Amino acid sequence: MKLVMVGTGYVGLVSGVCLADFGHEVIGVDVDADKVALLEAGKIPIYEPGLDTLVRRNASAGRLSFSTNLAPALKGADAVFIAVGTPSRRGDGHADLQYVYAAANSVAEAIEESGKDYTVIVTKSTVPVGTGDEIETLLAKRLDRARFDVVSNPEFLREGAAIEDFKRPDRVVVGTKSDRARAVMEAVYRPLNINKTPIVFVERRTSELIKYAANAFLATKITFINEMADLCEAVGANVQDVARGIGLDKRIGGKFLHAGPGYGGSCFPKDTLALTRTANDSNVDLSIVNAVVSANTSRKERMADKVINACGGSVDGLTIGVLGLAFKPNTDDMRDAPSLTIVPRLQKAGASIRAYDPEAMEEAAKHLDDVEFVVSPSDAARGADALVIMTEWDEFRGIDLVDLHTIMNGKVLVDLRNVYSASRAEKVGLTYVGVGC
Ligand SMILES: NC(=O)c1ccc[n+]([C@@H]2O[C@H](COP(=O)([O-])OP(=O)(O)OC[C@H]3O[C@@H](n4cnc5c(N)ncnc54)[C@H](O)[C@@H]3O)[C@@H](O)[C@H]2O)c1
Structure with missing residues (x-):
C-alpha cells in the first residue's frame, strides 16, 4: 500500500517507519523543513532505541522517504495519517487542535488538487471526542463526501519501547462506520495478523474516547x-x-x-x-x-x-x-x-x-x-x-x-x-x- 504520514515527530516517525517495515511504501510529510532535511540525510531528530537502524533500512530499500510537500506525496496514496501534536491549549487545558485542523486543511487541498477519487484520512493524533466529525465537516467543504472517509486510529506506543509497541501491540483500535475505510485499515494492519493482534473496530467517537480512557x-x-x-x-x-x-x-x-x-x-x-x-x-x-x-x-x-x-x-x-x-x-x-x-x-x-x-x-x-x-x-x-x-x-x-x-x-x-x-x-x-x- 502507499501511505502518507503527516507529522514526523515521536509518533509519526515511529509509526511511519514501522509501517514501511511492514512492507508498505510510506512518505513522511512535515512542515518542519529542518527536520525533513535531517531525516533525508539519514539523521534521527529524536532519541528512540532502534529507530535509526530501522529508518536507514527502510529508506535504502526505497519504502520510506520524507518531504515537506504534501500534494505530490498524496498521489496514489491509499491512506493519509495525521500524526501532529495535540498539546494542552494555553489557559484552559483543552487539547489544542490547531495543528490537526491545519493538517486536515492541507490534506483536503491536496486531495482536491490531485483529483483522487477516494482517500482514507486517519487520525492518529490523540484528539477529543468529536474531532473526527469536525475534520469530516472541514473536508466536506472542499470535497464530495464520496471521495473520503475519516477514521480514528489512536496510537498507544510508549516512548522508549515505541518500535516494539507498534510492531507488537496489545491491540489496534479503529473507529469507522465505513466498510470501504475498514477494508483499507484491515489491509494496513494485515502484517499484524501473524501475531494475532486484535483489531478492535468501533464507532469513531468511541475510538477517540478509548485513547483518553486508557491514558x-x-x-x-x-x-x-x-x-x-x-x-x-x-x-x-x-x-x-x-x-x-x-x-x-x-x-x-x-x-x-x-x-x-x-x-x-x-x-x-x-x-x-x-x-x-x-x-x-x-x-x-x-x-x-x-x-x-x-x-x-x-x-x-x-x-x-x-x-x-x-x-x-x-x-x-x-x-x-x-x-x-x-x-x-x-x-x-x-x-x-x-x-x-x-x-x-x-x-x-x-x-x-x-x-x-x-x-x-x-x-x-x-x-x-x-x-x-x-x-x-x-x-x-x-x-x-x-x-x-x-x-x-x-x-x-x-x-x-x-x-x-x-x-x-x-x-x-x-x-x-x-x-x-x-x-x-x-x-x-x-x-x-x-x-x-
Ligand atoms: N509521544 C508519544 O509517546 C505519543 C504516544 C501516543 C500518542 N501520541 C499522540 O500523537 C500525537 C503526536 O505526538 P508526538 O509526540 O509525535 O508530537 P511531536 O510534537 O513530536 O510531533 C509532531 C510533528 O508534527 C509536525 N507538524 C505540525 N503541524 C503539521 C502540519 N500541518 N503538517 C505536517 N506536519 C506538521 C511537527 O513539525 C512535528 O514534527 C499527539 O496527539 C500525541 O498525543 C503521542
Whole structure:
C-alpha cells in the first residue's frame, strides 16, 4: 500500500517507519523543513532505541522517504495519517487542535488538487471526542463526501519501547462506520495478523474516547500507588512490597505500580487534563480523573520538599547532583518531566544544580536555566552535598555506591525511583531517602 504520514515527530516517525517495515511504501510529510532535511540525510531528530537502524533500512530499500510537500506525496496514496501534536491549549487545558485542523486543511487541498477519487484520512493524533466529525465537516467543504472517509486510529506506543509497541501491540483500535475505510485499515494492519493482534473496530467517537480512557486509567494507577507510597512512609510500610502484593493479583496486574515523583511526559498530563475538559463540556463530573490531575501536580511540587527535608530542612548554598532529567528512561523527551518542576524549586530554595542525563541534556537545556550539565554520573556526584535520582536509566543501576560515597561531599542519596534499597546504600554510609519506604 502507499501511505502518507503527516507529522514526523515521536509518533509519526515511529509509526511511519514501522509501517514501511511492514512492507508498505510510506512518505513522511512535515512542515518542519529542518527536520525533513535531517531525516533525508539519514539523521534521527529524536532519541528512540532502534529507530535509526530501522529508518536507514527502510529508506535504502526505497519504502520510506520524507518531504515537506504534501500534494505530490498524496498521489496514489491509499491512506493519509495525521500524526501532529495535540498539546494542552494555553489557559484552559483543552487539547489544542490547531495543528490537526491545519493538517486536515492541507490534506483536503491536496486531495482536491490531485483529483483522487477516494482517500482514507486517519487520525492518529490523540484528539477529543468529536474531532473526527469536525475534520469530516472541514473536508466536506472542499470535497464530495464520496471521495473520503475519516477514521480514528489512536496510537498507544510508549516512548522508549515505541518500535516494539507498534510492531507488537496489545491491540489496534479503529473507529469507522465505513466498510470501504475498514477494508483499507484491515489491509494496513494485515502484517499484524501473524501475531494475532486484535483489531478492535468501533464507532469513531468511541475510538477517540478509548485513547483518553486508557491514558486516564494508567495515570490513575500510577497516582494510586504514589498515594500508597505516602501512606507507607507515614506508617512504616514498604510500597514496593505493597505493589508486588497487590500486583500479583491478576485483576490488578503489576504494571504501572512503581511509585515515583509523579507521572510526566508528552501524553498523561495533557490527556488527563483534556479529558476532564471534555467531560466538563458535557456536564459530566469525572471526579476520579480530576483528583488524579491535582494529586499528580502537587506531588511533583512536594518532591522538591522531600529533597529539602532529606538535606536537613534547607538546600540554601548546597550543590545538588541530579541523575536523569527525561520524564522516563530511553527517551530524550522532556515534555512535562517531573525534573522541570523539581529542579527550579530547588534552585529557588538556594541550591546549585549539576545534572546528567544520557540523552536528554540538549532538550533539557532549552527548558532549565542555570543548570551545570555534566558528562557522567560521577561528574554530577563529585563534591555534591546530595544526589537525586530523578529518572531510572539503566546506566544508574550499575553505579558503585562505595565510589559515590567517596566522591560526594555530603552523603544524602534521594532516590525518587527506588533504584537502590536503603540497606544497600546505608551499608556504605549513605543516608538514603527513597519513595514509600
Ligand atoms: N509521544 C508519544 O509517546 C505519543 C504516544 C501516543 C500518542 N501520541 C499522540 O500523537 C500525537 C503526536 O505526538 P508526538 O509526540 O509525535 O508530537 P511531536 O510534537 O513530536 O510531533 C509532531 C510533528 O508534527 C509536525 N507538524 C505540525 N503541524 C503539521 C502540519 N500541518 N503538517 C505536517 N506536519 C506538521 C511537527 O513539525 C512535528 O514534527 C499527539 O496527539 C500525541 O498525543 C503521542
